[in-house]
Amino acid sequence: MKVTIASPREEKRREKGKEAANNLLEQWKSKAREGEKKKKLIWLELTGCAGNIISLLNGIDPGLEELLQKQIDLCYNNSLMTAEGDQAMKQLFTTADDEFILAVEGAVTTKDEQYNSIGRYQGRLISAMEAIQYLGQRAKSVIAVGTCATYGGISAAHPNPSGSISVIKALQNIRSDVISLPGCPSHPDWFLGTLAYLILYGTSPTLDSENRPILFYGLTIHDNCTRRSFFEKRIFARQLGEQTCMIALGCRGPITRTDCPTREWNSYLNWPIGANTPCIGCAHRTFPDGTSPFVQYERSATSTEASKENNKRRK
Amino acid sequence: MALRKIINPVTRLSGFLEIEVYIEGHTIVEAKSSSLLFRGFEIMLQGRNPLDAIYFTQRICGICSTAHSVASSLALEEALKVTITEQGRALRDLVHGCEFLQNHLRHLYLYTMPDFIKLPEAQCLFQKGEQNHQDLRLPKKENDLLVDHYLESFSISRKAHEMLAIFGGKAPHDHGIFVGGLTVHPTIDKVIKFRSLLDQIKRFTIEKMIPDVYTLARYYDDYFHIGRGYGNLLSFGLFERSSKEIEARRKEEIQKSYRYVEAAFLPYKGKEKRINKNKITESLRYGWYQDGKPERPIEGTTIPDTEKEKAYSWSKAPRYEGYPCEVGPLARLIISGHYPYQISMMDRTIARALEVLQVIMVMEQLLEEIALQEAPQDIYTIPEKTKGIGLTDTTRGALGHWLIIDNQKLFHYQVITPSAWNLSPRDEKGQRGPLEEALVGTKIEKIDQPVEIGRIVRSFDPCISCATHVHTIKGIQKITILD
Ligand code: SF4
Numbered sequence: 001m002k003v004t005i006a007s008p009r010e011e012k013r014r015e016k017g018k019e020a021a022n023n024l025l026e027q028w029k030s031k032a033r034e035g036e037k038k039k040k041l042i043w044l045e046l047t048g049c050a051g052n053i054i055s056l057l058n059g060i061d062p063g064l065e066e067l068l069q070k071q072i073d074l075c076y077n078n079s080l081m082t083a084e085g086d087q088a089m090k091q092l093f094t095t096a097d098d099e100f101i102l103a104v105e106g107a108v109t110t111k112d113e114q115y116n117s118i119g120r121y122q123g124r125l126i127s128a129m130e131a132i133q134y135l136g137q138r139a140k141s142v143i144a145v146g147t148c149a150t151y152g153g154i155s156a157a158h159p160n161p162s163g164s165i166s167v168i169k170a171l172q173n174i175r176s177d178v179i180s181l182p183g184c185p186s187h188p189d190w191f192l193g194t195l196a197y198l199i200l201y202g203t204s205p206t207l208d209s210e211n212r213p214i215l216f217y218g219l220t221i222h223d224n225c226t227r228r229s230f231f232e233k234r235i236f237a238r239q240l241g242e243q244t245c246m247i248a249l250g251c252r253g254p255i256t257r258t259d260c261p262t263r264e265w266n267s268y269l270n271w272p273i274g275a276n277t278p279c280i281g282c283a284h285r286t287f288p289d290g291t292s293p294f295v296q297y298e299r300s301a302t303s304t305e306a307s308k309e310n311n312k313r314r315k
Numbered sequence: 316m317a318l319r320k321i322i323n324p325v326t327r328l329s330g331f332l333e334i335e336v337y338i339e340g341h342t343i344v345e346a347k348s349s350s351l352l353f354r355g356f357e358i359m360l361q362g363r364n365p366l367d368a369i370y371f372t373q374r375i376c377g378i379c380s381t382a383h384s385v386a387s388s389l390a391l392e393e394a395l396k397v398t399i400t401e402q403g404r405a406l407r408d409l410v411h412g413c414e415f416l417q418n419h420l421r422h423l424y425l426y427t428m429p430d431f432i433k434l435p436e437a438q439c440l441f442q443k444g445e446q447n448h449q450d451l452r453l454p455k456k457e458n459d460l461l462v463d464h465y466l467e468s469f470s471i472s473r474k475a476h477e478m479l480a481i482f483g484g485k486a487p488h489d490h491g492i493f494v495g496g497l498t499v500h501p502t503i504d505k506v507i508k509f510r511s512l513l514d515q516i517k518r519f520t521i522e523k524m525i526p527d528v529y530t531l532a533r534y535y536d537d538y539f540h541i542g543r544g545y546g547n548l549l550s551f552g553l554f555e556r557s558s559k560e561i562e563a564r565r566k567e568e569i570q571k572s573y574r575y576v577e578a579a580f581l582p583y584k585g586k587e588k589r590i591n592k593n594k595i596t597e598s599l600r601y602g603w604y605q606d607g608k609p610e611r612p613i614e615g616t617t618i619p620d621t622e623k624e625k626a627y628s629w630s631k632a633p634r635y636e637g638y639p640c641e642v643g644p645l646a647r648l649i650i651s652g653h654y655p656y657q658i659s660m661m662d663r664t665i666a667r668a669l670e671v672l673q674v675i676m677v678m679e680q681l682l683e684e685i686a687l688q689e690a691p692q693d694i695y696t697i698p699e700k701t702k703g704i705g706l707t708d709t710t711r712g713a714l715g716h717w718l719i720i721d722n723q724k725l726f727h728y729q730v731i732t733p734s735a736w737n738l739s740p741r742d743e744k745g746q747r748g749p750l751e752e753a754l755v756g757t758k759i760e761k762i763d764q765p766v767e768i769g770r771i772v773r774s775f776d777p778c779i780s781c782a783t784h785v786h787t788i789k790g791i792q793k794i795t796i797l798d
Binding site: 040045047048049050051052053054055057058060063064065068069073074075077078079080081082083084085087088089090091095117118119120125153154155157158159160161162184185238239240241242265266267269270271272273274275276277280282288292293294295296297 | 321322323324325326327328329330331333354355358359363364366367370371374375376377378380421425426429434438439440441442443444466469470472473476477479480481482483484485486487488489490491493498499500508689690691692693694695696769
C-alpha cells in the first residue's frame with residue numbers, strides 16, 4: 001500500500017477547500033429553511049363526489065405527498081385529515097384566523113340552506129353556505145376546483161333537486177377574484193400549476209373572462225385534437241371504439257376549453273378521445289345539461305358516407 | 316342516563332357522515348349512522364338519454380366512479396338486450412379490477428392508518444388536536460416503517476389509476492367502460508404497460524401492504540373482538556367466468572360461475588343461498604323520503620321529505636329477505652371460502668389487504684385471456700320500452716342499478732350502493748343497519764377519546780360521497796360534542 005503524506009501547504013489548501021464547502025452548505029441550508037415556510041391550504045369538499053381531491057392525489061412531480069413535506073400545510077380536508085369530529089372543525093376555524101389559500105370542490109346547495117352542512121362545531125351544524133362565506137371572506141385566494149364548484153356542474157343538473165349553485169355564485173357578493181378550474185374532475189396539473197403561481201407570485205395567473213387560467217384553458221380541445229386531420233377530411237367515427245373524429249357521436253371538443261389533448265391524464269397516459277369516445281364537455285359551463293346526450297348515434301346518419309369510407313380504411 | 320356523543324364530520328371517508336351514539340358506563344348502547352346520500356341522482360336521470368347513465372352515474376362518487384360505469388353498463392346491456400362478448404367482458408373486468416386496487420390501497424393507508432400510527436405532526440394534516448388520542452401502540456421502529464409506507468402508498472395507488480386510464484381514458488370518471496365492454500383496444504404497448512404497473516402493485520402488496528396490516532393486527536389484537544355486527548353477508552358476485560371456462564369446469568363438476576366470489580346471501584349461521592333479485596327491498600321508514608311499504612328498487616321512489624318524524628338519514632334501508640346485510644371485502648372472502656367465518660373491525664381491515672392480492676390474481680388471469688384484438692363496440696339502439704338491472708360487486712360491496720326506459724328515455728332509475736347496505740338506518744321492524752349494530756355493545760375505553768368508533772366505522776370503508784350533509788335541523792337542540 002502506498003501512503004502519501006501531504007505537505008503542510010497541501011494540508012492548508014485542503015482545509016481551506018473544506019471551509020468553503022461548509023460555508024456554501026450552510027448558506028444553502030439557511031436559504032432552504034427560508035423557503036420552508038409552508039403555505040396553509042384549506043380544501044373544502046361540498047356538494048359533489050369528492051373526485052377532485054382524488055384527482056389531486058393522482059398528480060405527479062410533485063405529488064401531493066411531496067407538497068405536504070415541502071410546500072404546503074394542508075390544514076383541512078375531510079378525505080385525508082387525521083382529526084375528526086369537533087377537533088377537525090376546530091382545526092378548520094383556527095386555520096381561518098391565519099393566512100390561507102382556500103380550495104373548494106363541489107357546489108353549494110341553496111334550496112334550504114340548512115340542508116347542506118359540513119360538520120358540527122360546538123354542537124351546531126355548520127351549513128356549507130355558512131362555511132364557504134366565512135372562509136371565502138377570509139381567504140387570501142380562493143380556487144374553485146372542478147365543474148360543480150365553478151358552474152354547478154352535475155350537482156346542479158336539471159331539475160337541480162338540491163338547488164345547487166356554484167361557489168363563484170355563492171361568493172358573488174364577497175369577491176370576484178375566485179379562480180375557476182373546471183373539469184369533472186379537474187386535472188391535478190391545473191390545480192398544482194395555479195397553486196404554485198399563487199405561492200410564488202402572490203397573485204393568480206392570467207385569467208380569461210370566466211376566471212380560468214389561460215395557460216390551461218386558452219384553447220379548445222378541438223384546436224389541438226390529435227384527430228383533427230380526420231375532422232378536416234370528414235372521416236367520422238360511427239360508433240365508440242373507432243379511431244377517428246368523434247364529432248358525429250356528439251363530441252364536445254369544439255366548445256370545450258382545456259388542454260386535455262396535449263396534457264393527457266393520469267401521469268400523461270391517455271384522455272377521453274384517446275379512449276375512442278367523444279369528449280362530453282365536462283369542463284364546459286353548461287355541463288351536463290347543455291353537453292348531453294353524451295353519446296348519440298343518430299348524428300352519424302349525416303355522415304354515413306364518411307363512415308363507410310372510414311370502415312373500409314380500417315379493414 | 317346514557318351519554319350522547321356525536322362525531323361529525325367522520326373524516327377520512329368519501330363524503331359526509333354523522334355518527335351518534337349513546338354510552339352507558341363504558342358501553343355503547345345505541346347507535347345511529349346518518350348517511351348523507353341525497354343528491355337526487357335518481358331524479359336528475361329521469362328523462363335523459365339512457366346511454367348517458369354510464370358517464371352520468373359515475374359522478375355519484377369520486378373514489379369509486381368506475382363501479383357505477385360497470386353497474387350502469389350491465390343494466391343497459393340487459394335493457395338493450397346486448398350480449399357481451401368474452402373479450403368485452405374480460406376487458407371491462409380488468410378495468411374494474413384497477414379500481415379495487417386504487418380504492419383498497421388508498422383506504423388502508425390514507426384512511427385507516429392514521430387511526431393507528433403516529434404521522435409527523437409538523438404537517439397540519441396529520442395533527443390530532445388537543446384530544447390527541449393516545450392509543451397509538453406501535454414501537455418507534457414499526458411506526459416509522461408504516462409512515463414510510465403511508466407516503467409510498469401515494470405513488471402506488473396512483474399507479475392503479477394509471478392502469479385504469481390506459482384502458483379507460485382517465486380516472487376518476489373513466490370513458491372506456493361502455494355497453495359491450497370497453498372502447499379501448501388492447502394493443503401490445505398498452506398491455507405491457509398495464510402488466511408492468513400491475514406487477515409493481517403486486518410487489519408492494521406482498522412485501523408491504525399485507526405485512527403492514529398484520530403489524531396492526533399484532534398490536535391491536537383486541538380489535539378482533541369488536542365491531543362484529545349481524546354476520547349476515549351478501550355479495551352480487553364478482554368477475555364472471557367465460558362460458559368456455561364454465562364449460563371446461565362443468566366436466567370437473569365444479570359449477571362456479573364467478574372467478575372470485577359467487578352471487579350469494581349467507582345469513583348468520585345459516586346456509587348460503589343464491590341471489591334472487593326480487594328479494595331485495597328498501598325500507599323508507601327512517602329515511603328522509605315519503606313513506607311507503609318496503610319497496611323493490613325497480614318501482615322505488617325518491618321523493619324527499621325532510622320533515623318526516625324519526626327520519627335520520629338520506630340512506631334508504633336495503634334488506635335482503637328482510638335481513639340487514641354486511642357487504643364488502645370481508646363478506647366476499649368469507650362467501651368465497653378464502654377467509655374463516657369471523658367478523659370484526661380487524662378482520663374487515665385484513666380482508667381489504669388480502670383482497671388486493673385476490674383481485675390481482677384474477678387480473679393476471681384476465682390478462683392471459685384477452686386477445687390482442689379490437690374491443691367490440693357496436694351501434695346500440697334504444698327500444699321504446701324496456702327495463703334492466705345491473706348487479707355487481709364493487710370495491711365496497713354489492714352495487715345495483717335498476718332502470719326503466721320509456722319512450723326511449725330513462726323513465727326510472729334507482730341505485731343501491733354498498734354503503735347503503737352497510738350504513739343503512741333502521742327498517743320498519745326496528746332492525747338497525749349493519750354498522751349501527753356493529754357499534755352497539757362496543758366498550759369505549761376513554762369516554763372523551765372514543766377512538767373505537769372511528770376505527771369501527773372506517774373498517775366498513777363508508778362512501779357517502781354523493782352529498783354534503785343534508786340534514787333537517789328541526790328539533791335538534793344545541794348540544795356539545797366530544798366535550
Ligand atoms: S374528436 Fe372532437 S375535438 Fe377531436 S377533431 Fe373531432 S370534433 Fe374535434
